[in-house]
Amino acid sequence: MEFSTVQELCLHLISSAYQRCRLSEQICRLAVILTRSSSSHPSLRISISDTGIGNCLEEFQDLRFSSTDFADNWDGMLSLKTTSIRDTEIHSYQINLKERGSSRITRLPSNTKNGAKFSGSEAYLSCFVSRDLILSDIHTFIQKNIAIQLVAEDCDVPESRYEKIFLANECKQLPASASNLELLKSGIEDYVVKHGNNLSNMCNSCFPSWEQLKVGIGVACCTDNRLNTELVMEAVILISNISVQNITCFREYDNRTEVLYFKDFSPCTISRSSMKALQSIDWKTYGLNLRGTVEQDGVTLLEWENLPTDTHIDIVLHVYHKQYPALDRSFLSLSETVKTPRKLSPLHRNLVKRAVKLSLDDLKANHSQAFLSSRALQIRGYAPDLAKTIAGLILSSSDLDFQGECFSLLGLQSQEVGTDTVESSIEERIVSVIEMNDKKPYNSQQVAPYLFEELENPVQESEFQENDFSPLDF
Amino acid sequence: MEGKRRRLQSESQAQSVILLTKIKEFTRALLTDLTNGRSPLIVIDRFRSYCAVPDANCFCASDLPCGKEALTLRTKSRAHRLVVMLRVMLIVQKLLQENKHSSKRDIYYTYPSLFLDQSVVDQAINDICILMQCSRHNLNVVSAGNGLIMGWIRFSEGERKFDCISSPNSVHPVPVHVEDVQDIISVAQYILVVEKESVFQRLANDQFCNTNHCIVITGRGYPDIPTRRFLRLLVENLRLPVYCLVDCDPYGFDILTTYRFGSMQMAYDTKHLRVPEIHWLGAFPSDSERYFVPKQCLLPLTAEDKRKVEAMLLRCYLQREVPQWRLELKLMLQKGVKFEIEALSTHALSFLTDSYIPSKIERKLIM
Numbered sequence: 001m002e003f004s005t006v007q008e009l010c011l012h013l014i015s016s017a018y019q020r021c022r023l024s025e026q027i028c029r030l031a032v033i034l035t036r037s038s039s040s041h042p043s044l045r046i047s048i049s050d051t052g053i054g055n056c057l058e059e060f061q062d063l064r065f066s067s068t069d070f071a072d073n074w075d076g077m078l079s080l081k082t083t084s085i086r087d088t089e090i091h092s093y094q095i096n097l098k099e100r101g102s103s104r105i106t107r108l109p110s111n112t113k114n115g116a117k118f119s120g121s122e123a124y125l126s127c128f129v130s131r132d133l134i135l136s137d138i139h140t141f142i143q144k145n146i147a148i149q150l151v152a153e154d155c156d157v158p159e160s161r162y163e164k165i166f167l168a169n170e171c172k173q174l175p176a177s178a179s180n181l182e183l184l185k186s187g188i189e190d191y192v193v194k195h196g197n198n199l200s201n202m203c204n205s206c207f208p209s210w211e212q213l214k215v216g217i218g219v220a221c222c223t224d225n226r227l228n229t230e231l232v233m234e235a236v237i238l239i240s241n242i243s244v245q246n247i248t249c250f251r252e253y254d255n256r257t258e259v260l261y262f263k264d265f266s267p268c269t270i271s272r273s274s275m276k277a278l279q280s281i282d283w284k285t286y287g288l289n290l291r292g293t294v295e296q297d298g299v300t301l302l303e304w305e306n307l308p309t310d311t312h313i314d315i316v317l318h319v320y321h322k323q324y325p326a327l328d329r330s331f332l333s334l335s336e337t338v339k340t341p342r343k344l345s346p347l348h349r350n351l352v353k354r355a356v357k358l359s360l361d362d363l364k365a366n367h368s369q370a371f372l373s374s375r376a377l378q379i380r381g382y383a384p385d386l387a388k389t390i391a392g393l394i395l396s397s398s399d400l401d402f403q404g405e406c407f408s409l410l411g412l413q414s415q416e417v418g419t420d421t422v423e424s425s426i427e428e429r430i431v432s433v434i435e436m437n438d439k440k441p442y443n444s445q446q447v448a449p450y451l452f453e454e455l456e457n458p459v460q461e462s463e464f465q466e467n468d469f470s471p472l473d474f
Numbered sequence: 475m476e477g478k479r480r481r482l483q484s485e486s487q488a489q490s491v492i493l494l495t496k497i498k499e500f501t502r503a504l505l506t507d508l509t510n511g512r513s514p515l516i517v518i519d520r521f522r523s524y525c526a527v528p529d530a531n532c533f534c535a536s537d538l539p540c541g542k543e544a545l546t547l548r549t550k551s552r553a554h555r556l557v558v559m560l561r562v563m564l565i566v567q568k569l570l571q572e573n574k575h576s577s578k579r580d581i582y583y584t585y586p587s588l589f590l591d592q593s594v595v596d597q598a599i600n601d602i603c604i605l606m607q608c609s610r611h612n613l614n615v616v617s618a619g620n621g622l623i624m625g626w627i628r629f630s631e632g633e634r635k636f637d638c639i640s641s642p643n644s645v646h647p648v649p650v651h652v653e654d655v656q657d658i659i660s661v662a663q664y665i666l667v668v669e670k671e672s673v674f675q676r677l678a679n680d681q682f683c684n685t686n687h688c689i690v691i692t693g694r695g696y697p698d699i700p701t702r703r704f705l706r707l708l709v710e711n712l713r714l715p716v717y718c719l720v721d722c723d724p725y726g727f728d729i730l731t732t733y734r735f736g737s738m739q740m741a742y743d744t745k746h747l748r749v750p751e752i753h754w755l756g757a758f759p760s761d762s763e764r765y766f767v768p769k770q771c772l773l774p775l776t777a778e779d780k781r782k783v784e785a786m787l788l789r790c791y792l793q794r795e796v797p798q799w800r801l802e803l804k805l806m807l808q809k810g811v812k813f814e815i816e817a818l819s820t821h822a823l824s825f826l827t828d829s830y831i832p833s834k835i836e837r838k839l840i841m
Contacts, residue, residue: 378550382557385588389560390508393501396564398571402498409502409509429508430547437513437548 002064006046006074006129007137009065009097013048013123014138015266016059019320020052022180022265024119028052032138034131044131049122054084057093060105065097074127081111082121089113180318185217185236188260188316192238195249196258206242206249214239214367218358220351221322230322231347235355237363238314239370255312256294257302262318270300273345274317277352278302285373286360288313317352361439368435376438380431387427395419486653489612490570496606497567516545516556518604521741523748526788534790537745545601555597558589562598569614575651577618596739604742610699611653621648621701622674625689626662627708631655642683645674648691652703658711662689664835665708667752669695669720669729673815673826680827689714696729699740702747705733709751717755717840719831722762723812724775724782727803730754735791754799754841755834757815759806765830771817775810783807798841 003009014032021028030050036042065076076098083090092108192213193202207213218235242249259278261270275293283290289305304313364371372380394406407417410425507514519539525532534540545556565581568574582595589595603610610616623646628639631649638646639661649655666688668674674692677683683690689708693701709716718733720726734752736744762772775783783806786792792800806812819825834840 375550379547379553382547382550382553385557386553386560389557389564390501390504392564393497393560393567394505396568396571397494397498397501399494399498402502405502406505409505411509426505426508429511433508433511433513434547436511437546 001062002066003097004066006125006127007134010046010048010134010138011266015264017048017050017052017121017123018265020054020121021050022052024051024053026051034134034138036131043126043128044134045124045126046134047122047124049120049124051118051120054087054119055080055082055121055123057105060095060097063095063097064100073129074125078123078125080121080123083113083119085117085119087113087119088115180232180320181217181219181234181236184234184262184316184318185215188236188238188314189213189215191260191316192240192312192314203249207240212241214363214370216359216361216363216366218355218360218362220354220358222347222351231351232320232322233348233351233355234318235352235359236316237356237359238316239363240312240314241308241310242312253296253299253301255304255307255309257304257313257315259300259302260314260316261300262316262320264320265318269298270317271348273349274352275300277349278315278356280349281353281356281360284375286364286371287373287377289374315356317355319348319351364439368439372435373438376434379437380434383427383430383434384423386430387423390426391419391422395422487573489608490573490614493606493608493612494567494570497563497570500563500605513547514545514556516559516605517542518545518601519742521604521744523736523738523741523744524789524791526785527790532790535794539742555594555601558594559598559601561585561588562595563602566602566613566615573614575614575616577616579618581615600739600742609743609746611651611703616650617698617700619647619650619700620695620698621691621693621704622646622671623648623689623691623704624674624678625683626687627658627660627689629655629658638689643678643681645678648701648704650700652700652707655704655707658708660689660708660712660714661687662712662714663687665689665691665705665712665714665716666755666831667705667716667718667733668692668815669718669726670815673719676816676819676823677827680824682827682831685827686832693729693733696732696737699747702733702736702749706747706749709749716749716752717831717835718752719755719815720757721812721814722757722759722806723814724779724786724806726757727786727799727806728782730799731786731789731791734796750795754796754802755831756839757813757818758802758841759809759811760802761818762809762811762813765818766821767813767817768820771813771820772809772811773813775806775812779812780807780810796841802841 001012003012010032014030017030021030028051030052031047033045033047033049035045035047060078060080065074076096078095078097080093080095081090082093089110089112091110094106094108096104096106189210190202193207195203195206216237220233220235222231223229259270261268261274279290279293281290288307291303291305294301294303302313302315307313360371394403397403404414407414407422410422410429412421412425504514504516520541520543521537522534522540524534525540545552545559547553547556561584562581565576565584569576578592578595578599581599582589582592599610599613599615602613606613623636624638624644625642626639628635628637629649630636631651632654634649636646636649638644639659663686666677666686668677668690669692671692671694674690674694677690682688691701691705697705705716708714718730720730730752733749735750736748740747761767783803787800787803787807792803815826818830822828
């Protein structure tokens, strides 16, 4: 992996620190500290430390820095201290990212842990980059991403200390054992209730309760044979209803959908194959009509047709390798801009599609009424007529025993029986059957129209399901 | 006679009771499915009166179903079909309970906004007949009646008397309630079925039945169910030969096959409607030469005519049961022309009465 700016490298180091924290399964601390020590040494010291599982040297093997900047604001030397929980000492290294070959990593004397049990890493470097520039990049990066402590200090300028702790899941407490997916879900909820992190707290006027958020999650995995590692795609879709009367609340993209995309715990631009995957999803099965996609300020937006004005859809996708570290080749292979192996593209597309579909299914399973397919909505339109007719068949029958039998099937007491009661009771059941049918994949219902062969002029389309007869077939 | 009428009435009432029971069973099963959270599945047998299998190694003649289709709540079109069928069933239940009759058209106008089209109602009626294993008249659904009859016959339909014999060339409507027809008396020697009302009126004007002891029936184009059921009743009761006179064009031929083999739409009830004894009297494509039809009366087959003939040539029953008919149909395609029955009358107005029909029957120039 090759970086051309210190900012890019820092973001990568933060991402990998975050992954080490996630893997430790303990509450971890991740600190990013930018210090300008004195005016006589105007260099900026950037330290990224974490209490995660500790570094693995392999991840630095393919790391390169090739600055095209003539000012050459960094010498390429990265210092690293790391220890795993099993280690008895803290290992120190110096890595020259501008050099190639085995000599680039220098082992420095270790420090003893004195029998203490802990793990963690610190990577630091000194450079001549504007503090404000780096601060702004890191701020934007972690705002969307992780719980982190960010400190920037200029020792020569009193009260110049900038310190901010970003706590992920401020609004909702999650156990330390929460999975990546749960954290992603919680993160997007947090992001949405703060109007895309434009507020520091949850907007109570738009979101009086968490219950109004409809969230669907989906995970799809596959094995990347070349790297012998498992690739995971997690998708979270969140539907929220914001009253159109809350016009004071900021809505950056109206009711278009911003697709947040993460690769190996880092936010990045959505890949083309992922976009294609999103475009190829049969949204109509879930009652949604995708009009198209647009790019606005580097953000990918999905545009919808006939979406109620108060409905907002947010989507977040996260693709990562289960194994840490995600070696450079594998990382690059997902960003299709650099020598992408062609074969990974359909694989990736398929992963996105599966994960998004699963999260839509999840939404539908928990909120069936809200996500009826356009087909089911049309069928549901017949429910009142159908209920009225079946009620008519019962109520107009001259056989009172038959009527009584039907009422008891519907669970109605004879004294409460009226046309409206019978009709609404039947309609309720019809609607629930239509909703149930809609949850099943449509393909499973596609069956041969006729048992044997087509007629010269088939009267009407039809279907037949084998081994699925009912007493109605007499 | 009174006893016979009472027997017919009680038979019809018994049939109504059976059907009402079946409708209740159907409703109960539907409701049970819904209350148990099962999606209803209504399986309907499919029937056909013919296929287009070239080697004719089929079982279309068996009257057995050729497949099944299912009505469910899983697609919009099937859900609509289910609603329509149930709505028609509701009307039928009322008709049977109140012992009333209704036409298909009346049913359509009960809920035109739901039914959208008459054909949808027709299909629903057919579906119900297949499900209930009965004929359309059993549902108390009747046609207005389009057919006409004259000739040497007398019968009654319930209280109504049809005394055609007293004036054999007077035109009477074909009875609608064929199941109520009784006391059939005839001195006719054959039954003549003509396709068109114009030909029927020509024969009436020519006093055809004075010189020919026969019964003449017309369905006025494609025959409706009462006409076909009545014709079949006459053939079964009187055991008379039946001849059919149609235009020499694809539609005339199709009407001929409808009388003999039944229509595709009513294939489920064909065994009660078809008249396999019917012979084709004319007009054959080969008649144009035999009877010197003037060239200006021979109209070229249109592209649609040709398509229709080609499709009909594939029907399995032609090869299997009436290969000669098929040869004539092929000849029509080869000659590329068609003509109406009236074209035979260019030599003399009463040519049909005086010459064509009697000579064909006498010389057995029939198929």
